[in-house]
């Protein structure tokens with residue numbers, strides 16, 4: 001069996017171990033310590049966010065953002081449907097109702113026109129106890145959503161935005177780093193993300209008081225007393241000092257990782273450029289700068305001479321991981337009853353889209369293996385060569 005080629009695997013620089021070793025040497029093996037403080041500073045320096053709380057996961061960051069946005073039973077949260085379930089689950093943790101909004105075809109992210117329609121319709125039908133508390137757009141596969149439009153709609157209707165930037169660290173929109181657009185922004189350092197701490201996340205905000213509260217809630221909400229005393233329900237969501245050490249090493253090479261992911265995206269584009277029926281998730285203008293965390297293509301079965309599943313299985317046969325685009329939340333059995341505002345865009349992307357191996361540590365030999373499968377199935381790509 002040939003060695004496995006992953007969609008996106010951890011890519012260590014070697015510097016991580018020094019920070020981890022420092023933590024061991026000082027016996028800072030706890031969910032606090034100098035690496036946690038240092039990593040939070042690094043995240044602020046990198047993104048320009050004013051405050052950061054390092055947490056155990058991106059999901060925890062989104063959950064705390066929901067709590068701090070006062071999302072509760074009976075409330076509504078408007079959420080991009082085309083995303084990973086971790087964007088939507090915390091809405092339900094809070095007893096609120098997710099309202100799923102479909103994507104526009106350019107960036108594949110939240111459609112501003114449908115967002116506005118959702119706000120107007122939900123406000124008409126919401127009973128007295130229910131309010132739309134927040135809007136959650138996502139930068140899928142690193143491609144920034146149309147944030148100017150989304151933020152303007154939020155502002156016009158008095159609804160703050162939680163930005164799910166879990167896949168988009170290193171991306172920019174209008175020159176401004178992803179992670180700085182929301183009242184709250186969430187990052188993830190899960191094993192498959194552009195940089196990883198093995199597992200982890202962060203909540204960013206310009207509101208210092210809110211980040212202070214996030215740190216408080218994430219460490220069991222302990223009141224200031226010599227004994228354990230609590231006036232709030234707390235969570236065990238803080239990042240550990242060991243894990244933060246990995247993050248400190250990783251963030252030093254983040255720009256290199258972005259550069260390499262973008263090169264790989266470009267490599268796929270060159271390889272498939274004359275292939276009829278294959279298109280890429282593509283920035284609609286230079287306002288959108290994607291880290292290209294994952295290269296995502298869409299295969300039109302009418303013109304490509306093959307289809308997504310055939311291609312995926314041919315790659316799998318060679319022990320190469322590729323994955324269909326994320327299944328929209330409004331099509332998930334668990335969200336069957338959730339209100340939705342859909343236009344068919346994410347459903348069609350899900351039917352025909354494929355994420356290709358995109359790791360910054362892919363070797364030339366691995367790329368050659370991927371190339372040979374793609375060119376054997378997609379005849380147009382051979383002719384060009």
Ligand SMILES: *Cc1c(COP(=O)(O)O)cnc(C)c1O
Nearest residue numbers: 057058059084086087166188190
């Ligand atoms: C990975 C991811 C998350 C969750 O992050 P975890 O750190 O895995 O909890 C949330 N949203 C999106 C879009 C993601 O891709």
